[in-house]
Amino acid sequence: MTETAPRPTLEAVAALAGVSRATVSRVVNGGDGVRERLAERVRRAVDELGYVPNQAARSLVTKRHDAVAVVIAEPETRVFADPFFAVQLRGISKELTAHDSQLVLLLTEGREDHTRVGRYLAGGHVDGALVFSLHLDDPLPGLVRRAGVPTVFGGRPDWGDDTGGTGDTSYVDSDNRGGAREAVRHLLGLGRTRVAHIAGALDQTSGVDRLEGFRDVMGDGDPGLVVEGDFTPAGGERAMRELLERRPDLDAVFAANDLTAAGALRVLRETGRRVPEDVAVVGFDDMLPVAEQTDPPLTTVRQDIEEMGRLMARLLLRTLDGGVGAGGTGAGGGVGAGPETAGAPAGTVLPTTLVRRASA
Numbered sequence: 001m002t003e004t005a006p007r008p009t010l011e012a013v014a015a016l017a018g019v020s021r022a023t024v025s026r027v028v029n030g031g032d033g034v035r036e037r038l039a040e041r042v043r044r045a046v047d048e049l050g051y052v053p054n055q056a057a058r059s060l061v062t063k064r065h066d067a068v069a070v071v072i073a074e075p076e077t078r079v080f081a082d083p084f085f086a087v088q089l090r091g092i093s094k095e096l097t098a099h100d101s102q103l104v105l106l107l108t109e110g111r112e113d114h115t116r117v118g119r120y121l122a123g124g125h126v127d128g129a130l131v132f133s134l135h136l137d138d139p140l141p142g143l144v145r146r147a148g149v150p151t152v153f154g155g156r157p158d159w160g161d162d163t164g165g166t167g168d169t170s171y172v173d174s175d176n177r178g179g180a181r182e183a184v185r186h187l188l189g190l191g192r193t194r195v196a197h198i199a200g201a202l203d204q205t206s207g208v209d210r211l212e213g214f215r216d217v218m219g220d221g222d223p224g225l226v227v228e229g230d231f232t233p234a235g236g237e238r239a240m241r242e243l244l245e246r247r248p249d250l251d252a253v254f255a256a257n258d259l260t261a262a263g264a265l266r267v268l269r270e271t272g273r274r275v276p277e278d279v280a281v282v283g284f285d286d287m288l289p290v291a292e293q294t295d296p297p298l299t300t301v302r303q304d305i306e307e308m309g310r311l312m313a314r315l316l317l318r319t320l321d322g323g324v325g326a327g328g329t330g331a332g333g334g335v336g337a338g339p340e341t342a343g344a345p346a347g348t349v350l351p352t353t354l355v356r357r358a359s360a
């Protein structure tokens with residue numbers, strides 16, 4: 001058997017640096033009040049000995065766990081199949097890593113999962129939570145509120161008083177409604193007159209906002225030109241077939257996201273429609289693994305998904321460090337920064353841009 005070398009202690013670092021144990025503790029735990037000359041001696045001793053702070057002991061001193069729960073209100077089959085989540089998680093992970101904080105991923109598929117997540121958050125294991133992909137009537141906002149952890153939500157919340165939404169919660173979103181308007185105006189500018197919309201899941205605010213953006217431009221005219229999808233390629237295929245049965249003469253489609261557009265393009269190709277000559281198609285997201293590889297490449301509305309993730313994490317970390325963010329209205333500006341009414345969450349809304357490719 002190989003014997004394990006004893007783990008360097010705080011006392012050993014103090015002895016090597018020639019300072020007190022309390023001084024070492026303040027330096028390794030990020031405290032103030034230590035002259036730079038002494039702090040540098042401590043850091044050199046830490047490096048020389050390979051000292052690693054005991055996380056449990058460190059938490060007692062700092063009252064921090066250096067861990068953040070990322071809660072996605074979707075089953076794992078959806079999370080690992082949709083590149084949107086990977087890109088947003090990448091942004092979150094980069095920001096947390098830069099601040100030496102760990103990401104704890106929690107997924108929910110049913111009521112038992114909600115109970116488990118609520119229990120975990122209330123158990124004092126993490127410093128805060130980032131929650132996104134919420135659906136209407138989702139119990140997560142109430143569970144998070146009862147757990148008492150600082151939280152930033154991804155996407156505009158739409159909850160009533162019974163779910164626990166309060167003004168001490170902030171969120172980060174993209175300008176879904178404005179981006180949808182730009183997409184539809186682009187299609188009209190191409191001379192298209194029978195523009196259809198494959199909506200996203202309408203139990204999510206992103207789907208609702210993009211549908212509202214479509215209606216802002218097209219009005220409530222022909223209800224047969226709107227079909228609800230579910231943000232998946234299969235949902236796009238199903239919705240596109242339904243649209244073609246209802247309105248075979250349609251000449252443009254605005255799809256609620258790129259995956260939906262990819263499914264729609266497959267059905268248009270199968271039914272002999274040329275894109276964009278017969279039917280122009282615009283998506284939403286600018287998810288590069290999808291948008292650049294569709295046939296033809298997809299014109300789409302770009303939202304900076306990775307930056308959304310980074311900003312969510314940044315706002316939460318700022319709150320944990322005592323700044324304004326998830327606990328106030330100083331989350332930073334953006335297009336349509338959140339409402340200032342009492343009881344309304346403080347929102348940061350990032351702009352969108354239209355990216356033109358061959359499909360429209």
